[in-house]
Every structure is written in structure tokens, then in C-alpha cells.
Amino acid sequence: MKFIKIEDCYKTYKNGVTATAGLNLEIDKGEFVFIIGATGCGKSTLIKMLYREEKPTKGKVIVGGIDVAKLRNSKVYKLRRKLGIVFQDFKLLPKLNVYDNVAYPLTSMGLKNKEIKPRVIKALDLVGLKEKMRSYPNELSAGMQQRVCIARAMVNGPKLLICDEPTGNLDPETSKEIMEVLNQINQELGTTIVMVTHDKDIVNRMKKRVILLDNGVLASDEMKGKYKVNESV
């Protein structure tokens, strides 16, 4: 059974804009997938449906066996605890230090402090920020903040990491470092990574599966693909 299965998925917003129109897609466990496409092609809506920020209007979106369309609002947290999300704008809690930010998903699950601590340290070690655990987000560079975001996404040991333009706010050198961290997570921990990006260099360098969306439908799906939004759009 596929880890992510999207069947005949339609999403039309209340204002009449159609984001996806009959999209079909399957992603296996352990894959590293780039989702690319021009602005407004539906890639952000697609990943928002994966973590149930949006619901499909029609069709199915199944993530790790959970049909997100059927998930009640009050139960969405159960899905989100099974996956990690990395955002372009990091979404760190400014009043909490690095340790508490990374620990937050675990504290909100009611784990004991002695269970939380080793997992937070392991996640911070993974992104190379163990020595910064007492710093606050505003004391860190953008690259470091993104690493904290990745550590927070990974602290619960998710099977799926959803990355929404994680390098969008970073310079090329820092972007490269972040991609190395994500690649390491994919290779060493076997975590499935679905990443939306506009960064041509990253896609071309990584040589991973590339899914191109165009007007809400699948335009191309290539293993070890290249960034070709400019050619096709």
C-alpha cells in the first residue's frame, strides 16, 4: 500500500478558484519528492491537504492510511502528530527558546520531561544545533531558525516530512546546508519527504523524483527529474 495516495482530487475554494482538478498521485514510503510548478498551479494546496489544513472538495487524499477528507476538525491533531512540517517562515514560537520550541509537540502530547529531553537533544543533534538550545529564535540566523524548525518537525519521529519551500527565505549556501540535512534525514532515517520548491538549483542538484503540477493536474512525474517549470509554463 502506498504511503500517500491521492485519487481524483478536486479542490475548489469558496471564491471559485480551482486549485486541483482531478489530481492522481502516489508516493511510496521513504521517497524524496519535489513538487514544482508555476505560482497558482496548486502545489501549496496539495501539501496543505496532506496535513489537512485544507480538505479536498472531491476525491481522496490518504496519508499513512488516514483519509484526511473524513477526518473531523477535532481529530486533525492526531494526523499532525504523525507527520512533521517545515515552513518557509519557520513558524517558531518567539517566547520559547530553541529547546522549548523543539520540545513543544511533545509537551503538548503530555509526555514526561525525562522522555522529552533525550528526544529533543537527538533532534537538535540531527540538525547540528545542540549548543544553541538555550538561545531564542531572534538570536539565530535564518538558516539556524530553519534547522530548529526541522528539529521540531522531526522530534516526534514522523514517517513523513512535509516541507513548504523551506529554502525560500535562505541564501544559496544556507539552502544547500538545509538540503543536506533533509537528505540525511531521508537517507538515514528513511523518512518520506515531500517538498514544494521554486529553487531550480536544488532540484537539479538533488536528482530526486520531481512532480510538476500545471493548473491543478499532474503535468509530469519523473524519477531523478529536473526543474522544468520555465520550459513547460
Added chain:
Amino acid sequence: MRAFRILIRSINDGIRSVFKNFSLSMASIICSTITLILVAVAMVISANVDNFTKEIEQDLTIVAFVDNQATSDDVENIKNELSQINNIDQSQTIYKSKVEIKDEMRAESNIFDAVMGQWSDEDNPLKDTFQIKVKDIEKIKETAEEIQNINNISTVKYGEGMVDQMVNAFKWIERIAYGAVIALILVTIFLIINTIKLTIFSRQREIGIMRLVGSSNFVIKTPFIIEGMFLGLLGSIIPILLIVFGYTYFYDFSSGYIFTPLIQLIKPFPFIYYASIIVALIGIIVGMIGSASASKKYLKV
């Protein structure tokens, strides 16, 4: 155990939030303090009114005078008829013959003793009486009329007019005090809803992040509810001090009664402790209702 740990963390977060958003919290605390002071005053008034209304009611006695021509059989007959009237508290009905009354009056005063000492039983102009207590004071008038209709009862007295007016006045004061308490509680709820609403708005981004990292509704909502309860509790501190010291001072200052020793105030101990607990509970519950309703309306979890 997990739910318990989440609850402990929520309590911690809720209390910390009161101090983190200090200016907003102060505004809410001051508003709830003012309304809780008024609630406390209204509560003390209504408790006292209730107390002396009850005391007056307990003291109210219908006195039924028996005709001087009535025989002992007639008195027995009156007793029987009185026992048929539902509103009479039979256990407290006292029959006194005119001889007993004369003796009591002579014992009370030397003047009475001098005058009445010369009366023989035949000369005694006093009348045999029944002293009667009623169960429901509001039906005292009807009960007095029923007694008046019994054969050989010459007169029935119960302080009509004055008593009716006093009981009515107290009842109105009590109703107004209760109405004021309810209105002020609603105002406090409204203030707390607004404070929590502003807190939620100022933390909208934070709440969004909490949701995205997998926090359940319980985890997101509980700190806000705790914050509201804590605001309510803090708002009740000054009203409680006012009850404890203010009421005790007022009681001592007024020697325990208002206008006349008939209208006795409730003794401060343990009244002030009960009243303080009630004010604190009102603060906490009102804070909880306000914050729960704001969380439900504005958190959209």
C-alpha cells in the same frame, strides 16, 4: 496521567500568560474587581435582608382572644378547630388562661402587680388567649381570618399592616439585590470574554503554530480557560478583603443592628468566611465561563 500532565502545564501556562500580558490582565482584573465589589455589597445586603426577614417572620405571632363567656368545652372546641387549619404550626400553639396572663403581667411589673393584685378571677377583664405561629408567613392574613371565624374567638391580632408592609419591603429589597448580583455577574462575564478575546487575537499566530505542530483542542483551549479563572480569582481579592475587614468594621461600628435593635445584622463570624468563599467562587466561575465562551467563539478549534 498524560491528561494530568497537560492540565498541570496548562495551569502553568495560563497563570504565566496573566503576567506576560500584564497590562491587558490588569484592565480585566480592575474591571472584575469593581464588579465583584458591587456583587459582594449586593450579596451582603441580600443575606442580611434575608436574615432579618426570617427573624421577624419567626417572631410573628397571631394572638387569638377568647370570649369571656366561653366555657372550658368551648375552649376545647377552639383547640380542635385550630388543629384543622393547615398553616398553623401546631407544635408552637400556646394556650394561656386569663389567670396565667394576669400572673405573668404581675411578675413583669410592680405597677401591674399593684393594680391586678386587687382583681378577683371574676373581675379579671383579661381574656384567655391562643398564641399561634404560622408556617407560611405570606398566608398570615388568610389564616388570621380563618381563626377569627371560629366560634367564641372575640379578636385576632398579628400586627397586621405594619408587618405586611415590612415583609413586602424586605422582599423587594432582596429581589433588587438578587437582580443586581445577576446583572453584575453578567457584566463581569462580558468583561472577561473581551479580555480573553483580545488575548486570543494577540496570540493568533502562536495558536496557529500550536495547531500545526499537533496540539489538541484541549491543549490549546485549557490555558485560556485557566487564565480566565485566574483573572477572576485575582479580581476577587479586594472584594474579599472588603468583606472581611469592611463588614467586621461596619458590624462593630453599628453595634450589630441597623436603625433599631429589631433589625439585627448577621454576626461577622463565620458569615465573612462563607461570603468570601462565595465571592472567590463567583470570580473563578465567571472567569471560567467568560474564557470558555471566548475560546469557543474565537479559537475556532
